[in-house]
Ligand SMILES: O=C[C@H](O)[C@H](O)COP(=O)(O)O
Ligand SMILES: C=C(OP(=O)(O)O)C(=O)O
């Protein structure tokens with residue numbers, strides 16, 4: 001876990017002097033002028049491998065994290081951890097007892113931070129590598145974490161599936177995979193409507209266990225500030241477990257690759273995936289034959305970060321702390337905070353809060369996002385154009401992605417802004433079958449395919465995927481090699497909000513992503529070879545490779 005990584009000397013490699021210690025005073029969020037490129041102090045140093053992917057490529061050169069987001073005086077003028085409350089804050093609960101809310105947030109403000117600034121800066125450096133095509137992000141976990149379903153086994157099983165997925169993608173794409181759980185804080189849920197149908201009644205919508213209960217009663221749906229405390233405690237316990245799993249030997253490659261792939265026999269590309277898994281097993285045996293002990297940290301440890309939607313601003317404010325080494329403010333509820341599709345108004349409270357914290361950020365983008373609006377949003381949260389600071393998480397369904405995504409990419413390219421492009425193939429693919437919210441595996445996969453296709457056409461960089469998934473064997477999404485039918489949905493449907501890919505569907509999707517990463521790697525190799533042997537053709541080859549013509 002990055003916290004321990006910090007102990008290994010990787011937490012904050014940025015020369016502190018290069019980071020302003022501006023204590024924010026803040027001004028209102030205006031679309032900043034076109035983003036200035038920041039001069040990056042990039043000294044190449046060889047660091048003791050301190051995370052699995054750098055370690056797994058012995059001798060890997062880990063550059064110091066890019067100068068973290070610091071926010072200059074102009075950008076942070078008028079900002080404070082509470083300045084969001086001067087703006088319209090959508091999707092906030094209406095607490096009947098404000099004193100109780102104030103007491104609960106005061107209690108949280110007295111609690112230790114859940115994450116530290118150095119861990120956030122390490123993650124930002126990893127996300128900068130994803131933006132540059134030197135790593136790939138795998139973000140996964142529940143749509144809504146639950147108090148009732150909280151268990152070590154559930155966290156362990158999702159963690160394990162994510163490790164398996166990252167091994168597949170690392171091998172397939174010969175690229176490090178940055179792992180981030182939708183965990184340890186993914187409680188609050190934006191809803192499309194304030195009321196929802198429960199049986200033959202209309203009740204206030206369930207907004208996540210941190211706010212109200214999923215039970216279909218008036219009482220359960222009343223926002224309760226005491227839930228904030230339970231969410232904090234569960235997040236702390238989840239993080240503790242993840243730190244233990246990632247550094248305590250549970251990430252042992254022998255365990256990770258004990259995968260039951262029988263379901264693959266029925267998957268579309270099942271045989272190819274089975275062959276890839278056999279190659280992975282052979283590669284590990286080869287590394288061991290070369291003398292790498294299974295007990296070596298390379299084989300048993302990993303990096304793992306957590307992120308969630310920055311939605312409930314009273315909670316986030318209470319966990320906003322000033323970093324003693326830089327003077328910057330960080331959201332200490334999680335390493336990575338993203339702004340949802342429903343709350344990303346440029347003049348809204350959520351972007352006002354997010355622009356002033358030093359964490360790496362995300363923003364969800366549907367087909368409703370205009371290119372110019374996206375450019376303004378990025379400039380407003382990342383005026384210094386620091387790589388790794390902002391991930392743009394697109395979610396719109398395959399067809400809309402093919403139509404709308406190119407213009408978004410080109411607008412950002414023309415603005416000179418650096419972003420990490422991430423595909424969320426879930427939130428543009430929701431439908432109801434017999435009144436049950438579900439997703440079809442084939443549509444999820446089609447959106448990932450479209451994401452890679454568009455980047456290939458434009459010669460830009462696919463930086464990662466963002467999935468709602470679980471290590472449990474649930475029946476919430478239709479299809480995939482495990483061939484879940486519509487009639488199966490009600491048998492193991494446990495999500496509290498959106499349907500999740502189960503372990504088999506998640507692993508199957510990872511094999512597909514691995515095949516696209518491998519294809520991209522081959523295309524780039526062709527171009528590099530052409531550039532080396534026939535430089536005059538290199539330009540054509542680059543164009544051809546990017547357009548998938550070999
Ligand atoms: O996770 C995303 C949203 O919170 C969710 O899709 C909203 O669901 P709804 O459209 O049923 O409100
Ligand atoms: C609410 C979510 O997504 P979006 O904002 O994209 O709808 C989510 O990822 O939980």
Ligand SMILES: [Mn+2]
Pocket residue numbers: 143427468497498
């Ligand atoms: Mn969701």
